[in-house]
Amino acid sequence: MKVVEVKEQVRLPLSKCMELVLSGLRFRLFRAAITVIIIALAVAFLMTMLSESLVTRNVAAAIEVQTYPRELLREWVSRLSMPITDARLSRDLARIAAGTPRWKEFAAWGSLTDAQLDELQRIAAEQRKYLAYFARIDEGTRSMLVGRARGLEILPALQDPAKFREFADKHPHAAQKIESVDEFRRFLSEWQRTVPLRQAIQSGHESALKALRPLLVGAAEPATAASRPVADRAAADVREFLAAMSDADHQALLRQGFQMSAEEKTLLREQALLNLHADRIVNSLDEKKGVVRNRLAKELDEKPSDVTGQMLLDFVRSSDGARWLLNLTENTEEITPLRLSEDRIREVARHSGEMASLRDVEASVAEGSSDDDADNLLGFSTRTLWLIVVSFLVCTVGIVNAMLMSVTERFREIATMKCLGATDRFIMINFILESCMQGVAGGVIGAALGFLLGVLRSGAKYGFLAIQNLPVAQMFTVAGASLVAGVILSALAAMYPAWVAARLAPMEAMRIE
């Protein structure tokens, strides 16, 4: 007969563990709250970075959509007002794909087959690579290798066999090297062989422009056109042409090989008109000794010389401002009347205001994703990805540190519990439950806080655009992910020291500290 009959200790049901955890948390509320706050801050940091990156990505996409008409106009004005430069042609060739409008245009102007265009495109891609190499090496080395040639001049310069031999001789001494000189030689001869093809495109384009001359030249109002340099005048002519483009004009463009869809035509007309009208408003500033400028300066309480076109545009956004300008231009002798309605003035002003604010945002988006559009993951730039990784590390360190501290300072308690009959399993469950609860609390608070901070920060950066383009669903996904990360990290960071302490004999655990 034994008094001490040893059996296995009972397993406490989970509900009982939960009860003990909750009463423990209640009594250590202050300490637990601090741990939760640290977890929340860590998760919030991660979440802020993630949501900001998401918003930036969306804003960039939105800007591209919003500025599309502006870019389209810019493109067409340059295509219709000046010859295609070599650099421009190389860039376009490297980008175009078979069947696209640009491809068809080049085919028409140069009377080229698809195979020829394919070759041109391949060579343009290679050219880009080689020119990038020459742009990368330092000034001294470049002078040594290719003399005074820079950029696109390098390729024709090296066509001279003597020059190339010189280059090949000196090349081994350069710090950075071209992959293979033989390859480069092959490329140069191919490049040279395709020069006529490129020239065919350029001259085809020029004769197309020549054919369109009667339509294009002199369209601009002489009053505004006369005071400007030739290139500007040509651009103004083209804009005027586009703004008033009739179906017949469109047909004439198509006949000359230009590829312009009906939607593009409508967009271009609207955009060109907006531009012209904005110009007309801004130009009124300095007509006839600057009457408008002086009066506006008085209204705004600025020096006349400080008044800008954008100020006038901002001023006429209100109906009062628009009426003010109309009165002034109509009632002052010798000022060309604006010939715009009050509503139109306001519309033009609003549009140019939007574009002006977009320019600021464009700059900060570009800043956020400074590198090329290449090598991106999920649409994030490398820099952003780095930031995300770093903020995840910061988050991990924060949580692990908080949890390690809060568990190690409870080794004595663990030891006491074991003296009183707690099983290792109970201690582990206890700490897992507790850390998960703290992780969930901290994660929820942190995700919400980070969400808010991310929205606020990107709001400050991108303004209204950020709020308009909130990727809400993605942000919730990311918030969920940060929360899960917070909980898992908390649980793991608590489990490790708890496991160490739980395995030891109680008095050994008591002696740590």
Added chain:
Amino acid sequence: MTETPQSVAETAPDAPRPGERPVIIRTLHLKKEYQMGTVTTQALRGIDVEIYRGEFISVLGPSGSGKSTFFNMIGGLDSPSGGRVFIDEVDVAQLNAVELAFLRCRKIGYIFQTYNLVQYMTCLENVTVPMAFAGVPAEETQDRGMKLLDLVGLAERWFHKPIEMSGGQQQRTAIARSMANNPSILLCDEPTGNLDLKTGAEIHAILHRLNKERGVTVICATHDHRLISLSDRILWIRDGQVERIANRSDVTVETGTIGGEENE
């Protein structure tokens, strides 16, 4: 370890020999070293004792002689550096983690010299924790806990936390806790060191009653002569070794004698 497994088996008989009192705790060459950096302290240097079931034994010894260490070993709270501990003829080293937890929870009650109360729990909760570990339903733990607190005179203070209580009150909480699951063995490390004469006497009475009425084996480290005078046997420890072990009736319990031996 000085013992090979075979020799342990030979020297650890399964049943008490006829005519002898049943042994509840037996130690064989029990050793404990504390390693602190490069310094090794020999806290126990080979202790062989037998403690009988149902006896009241006092452990005496100067400070630092190894009393608390000895208690931790026989209570299954720490692992020896050498030697063996048998509790009711079961080798403690052979028990797995859950069995050890069972032993600590149900069979042995501890009163620690440093109390070891859980700081964030109330007095009552500290007392009911071992019951919760034993799977006792919550309502029952409350009732039993309050009865135990009443027994040590702390019923009105059940909601206080350790830091809000005096040393004596904490000690009484620890005493109440040690009795939570009606253990068969009570290990008391200076159970009345912080109590006034009257409260001390009450605790002595409780321990005495547990011992006599319920047959609980009580092992007490103490300097208190009144407690020593209640005991059946006395064990002297010095420098981690058994100096002497004797029936109380064979020792003249006088302040001078025992006090003198202790303070030598």
